[in-house]
Amino acid sequence: MSNKEFPDFDTMTPADFEKYLPDFFANGDGHVSTDPRLQTFLSNNPDCAALVRDLEAIAEHAKSLFEPAEPSEAVWSNIQHKLRQQGSEDEDFPIPQTV
């Protein structure tokens, strides 16, 4: 963990836990649920444990979000158009052709 001072892991309250949770996530490779220092607390506070599991699930699923998408053909047409405009001002500027 970082140099940040954390409360006593065995005696902290759920409010303490909530306060420090962003740091637990940031400093624990995103796996708070397996942090050995938090096991007692989490087993004694099932609501906190459920929260952690949910946030970990969201973070994990985020990695696979958003399948690659294709821009419309208008994007490339607009790029070519703008480059032609620029090219008319600068004869050395290359004008890309169709993809």
Place this chain on the structure above:
Amino acid sequence: MDVQGLQMTQNHPSPGVFKRNPPIVGEAEAIEAAKNGDAQAFSKLYALHKRRVYTLTLRMLGNVSEAEDMTQEAFLHLFRKIGSFRGESAFSTWLHRLTVNLVLMHLRKKGLNLVSLEETINPSEEDAPKRDFGSRDLHLTGSVDRVALERAVASLPPGYRMVFVLHDVEGFEHNEIATMLGCSTGNSKSQLHKARLKLRELLRNPEQSTEPTGINEVAV
């Protein structure tokens, strides 16, 4: 447009970005040809990277029209500035950074002052995640529906969405995000946490996941 001023460095790329961006066959030759003004090389670079750039802008903006506009701007900028690419990082990493910075500049122009993140990207009380972390019956663990999550991300307030996408989806570290957004690492951590809490809330109450939140709806 001074993208360089937005920390578009070629050093210390995110390891995650490198992992996802292996060298592409023919890319190096196209880059060199493009530097020499080969128009066909530009076309090839667009074909190679259009999906990656567009997907990134779509993630960050949550809006197809704006994402296409920013994709266009990213490639126009690339074509004008490709001579400054020195090959110190993967081209895709460089282009990724360029795109992120252009989107951030775009958002600033639209009124989202990311420089003072603490004060400006915090959503309104209505948008903020509820502090009900003790609630049970979540139905989330191990069963997050991808489509529902994408919809929830798209409906996040822009500030939350930005940090969530940069960290959890794109793999940037908090210190990198802090540099890009001009905020503290602590603020980046806090925003990410609030974003995840808000997503949890949205996933538990899917009816709240509506249309993407427009930039003008950010409380400042």
